[in-house]
Amino acid sequence: MDYKDTVAILGANSRLGNVIAKGICNRYRLLLMDEQIQPLTALAHDIATFNHNATVEVIQCCKDASWEADIIIVVAKEAAQAAIASKIREVATCKTVINIVCSANGCKSLQQLLPHSKVVTILFHANQDEKGWSTVLLEGTDDASKATAMEMMPFIGITVA
């Protein structure tokens, strides 16, 4: 049978969070998490309307979302990562944590903050026309987690460098 892993997207209201959620919603059970509930609910409704096979739920607590998830995707600015890491650290042990960053500065810090998680960092470059995302750089020490992240990228419409 086809078991669907549960993916928590922390920062789902962000532009990239939206793109990722819509891209992978048919393949994974989604837990959308962010601070603002209204756009989060709208996103969940949007996904459910256009993808009848999608299972998507809204959660406002990043610890609860991460606890329930098999895979955690963090879409947050570097300044917010320490706070997120401290909240999810004990429930993210041994889990794949995919850290989405838009600048090289945040590349290694999350792994240091989550020493017992398998962090994969993906550096996205926004296209100049702001209509999409181009080649990404993928870093991480755990091969299986990198493979998991690689598998997701085509669903978002991105090829990994």
Next chain:
Amino acid sequence: MFQVFFTHLQEKVVLSANEQALIKTYFTPKKLRKKQYLLQEGDVCRYFVFVENGLLRSYNVDEKGNEHMIQFAWEGWWMGDIYSFLSGELSTYNIDSIEDAELLMITLAGFEEMMLKVPVMERYFRILFQNNIISKERRLINSISYSAEEKYTRLAAANPQLIQRIPQNLIASYLGITPETLSRVRKNLSNKK
């Protein structure tokens, strides 16, 4: 999060604070909602699971679609298809949650590394597997030697709390009797009181 787990472990082995801290790093905490699958038939059992809170069941489904209960696991119990877990073969079991559950899950690689790094865990699992063999033998004897009423009475005496938490049709399946027979047994027992 690890309270039930370490209480359970310390009943069988002595662990230092450092060993406890190291053991924690091998387990994936996971919340599972009621009726959600942990394992489905045809998948490889990737995790051996300790139930910190909640109630799980494992079962297989025959060609007619009938479910046959294999095991229940509640607080302090382990769950998994150990053959699939150790061999990497596809499982013939389904495991899902009867109640919302909080689990601690370990992979085979983590399991083996933990044994090397914390050797006392080998002793713990030896005791666990010994008890498991005894329990399976007793269940076999129960299954082939006793009447439906005796089977139910023995189960209720050994696990009174479980009888309250598990739906009657699942208990009937676990005992290898029909729900109608179980209902009749319960009525007879109630009349005897």
